[in-house]
Amino acid sequence: MEDLKTKFMKAALKETQKAYEAKECPIGCVIVKDDKIFVRAHNLKLTKSNALMHAEVIAIDKACRKLGDWRLNDMDMYVTLEPCTMCSGAIIQSRIRKVFFGAYEPKSGAVCSCNDIFNTEHGHNHFVEYEGGIMEKECSDLMKKFFLEMRDRNRRDTQENGN
Secondary structure (H helix, E strand, C coil), X not given: CCCHHHHHHHHHXXXXXXXXXXXXXXXXXXXXXXXXXXXXXXXXXXXXXXXXCCHHHHHHHHHHHHHCCCCCCCEEXXXXXXXXXXXXXXXXXXXXXXXEEEECXXXXXXXXXXXXXXXXXHCCCCCCEEECCCCHHHHHHHHHHHHHHHHHHHHHHHHHCCC
16 A cells, blocks of 8 residues: 555656646645645746746645645645755745655755755744655656756757857
């Protein structure tokens, strides 16, 4: 039988596929309450022309609206990539209980790769537990494919324009 971490990360991966098909950076997220998916989201930064439209921020916004409260204390987040600084801050502020992420982000991961924003030594009023590497290969594969295709597209566009 599939464990809950795998089940919920697979749901986040379905959101990642939606982002990929929309030519967005393929990151997906679900927020879980009482072992059930409460909300789903994926990146919409390009679609909405808004730098804030990361999957995590969209999911937090949806959950707050649905719950009618900004405190998401009893909820966990599953996201396919280690959250950035902005998203990590939003996670702390919304009081998410625990974050499970797939792939580590060596360039901008703010949970443990480049920074450790969830560390209580920073003086935040809320401690967020986390676990990384959940279905890491599956989470990173689509991201790698997306960026390879984007580089190929950019290279073709440059060649076609004679640059």
